Amino acid sequence: MKRELPIINIHGTDFFIDVESLSLKERANENNFIPFGYMADVPGGYEFEYGLDSRNIHTIWTDEQSVRIKIPELVELDPFGMSQRYQVPMEQLKGKTDFEIMVDQQAFDLRVNKGVLPTIDIAGDLFYVVLDKDRLIPKDDPQSVGIPIPSFTQYDQVLGENVFAYDPKKREIKELDYLKITEIPKNLIAVRLPYSFSLDPVGWNWQNNRDAKTALKTSNLRMHFSSPKIPWEKTDLPDIIKENLEELRQRKVEKIKSGLTKPLVNKRNRGRRM
Structure with a gap:
């Protein structure tokens, strides 16, 4: 009731x-x-x-x-x-x-009092969230350039909300050529990455000269995130590829109609005429 x-x-x-x-x-x-x-x-x-x-x-x-x-x-x-x-x-x-009820006090203590950085697991790779560098830095390679933390202006959200193409070997975010792509990339996977404030609201507050506690009651403060692999079928990429293939087909048809190219002759039907 x-x-x-x-x-x-x-x-x-x-x-x-x-x-x-x-x-x-x-x-x-x-x-x-x-x-x-x-x-x-x-x-x-x-x-x-x-x-x-x-x-x-x-x-x-x-x-x-x-x-x-x-x-x-x-x-x-x-x-x-x-x-x-x-x-x-x-x-x-x-x-x-x-604040004491709504915010994880252990996470708050680790981030604010002990200076521990949040981490995110991207398809098995562990990264530190380093907001002052605007990067996700591999935990096992702190000297690495790392991955730019997604922002609302940094990437076009073509694949879906907060979804990006990730190269697990190079540990990089890749930009796809959405106007030309005609097949699912074999060496890339799709991952969903949170934005800066979600990854580190305390750090975001500090960077913007706000009190560390600002908006934490509604931000679900956490010290670790997981960004597992997303099947390409659950992104918008298959539809983009389908549209590109259809556009290529239409262009080919238009070229044939305009006489710019000749249709292929079926060689199996060619033979000596009586």
Whole structure:
């Protein structure tokens, strides 16, 4: 049986407190929701600029009136929901902050206090995530140039979201000629790689002069990632190859029609005529 979510009233409007989606959902209009990720972390809770007309986060693109709102932490607003989602007994929530419940404290300690770098396994090869070099550096070859960490502008996402062609022998990301490719590359495999913030949110915060804890509650802080081989059939490459082959066929047909080339004669049917 689905439980009734707790409610918080903000300037006369009731909002459900939805721990699963980490948002406040307007009771009268659940399409209107306020993500906790858009709120500022402050001691004892969260703060945000609340638009009185939109009943949502106030933006600079509107001239609606707004007020500064502070709400308590989720462990206070919905302790049962927090206990269920993060698998922490209710009695252990007492005296804990949202950060202590929602963020892996061992991973945080390793990254922040001990300076350990996250790692990623790419098809059996282990790499360090080195954000200040914007690279994935092989653990067994620290002097290597490594692999550029994917960014939103670095590669065209032709193969699928965050999917790249990887050369396991050279340990390199390869760019394919999508306009000419007509067969599955034999020496390359497809892998999915996360972006910088997902791989190392703490390092990303430091690089951008932000507090190390910023956005960690919603980033699933981890110290190790796995990027296994993806079958080419599960990427967009087979469709690209099919389109290229069809285009080649069409070009050949057009050349034959225009008289630029002659159709091949079936030699098996050629013979002496009587």
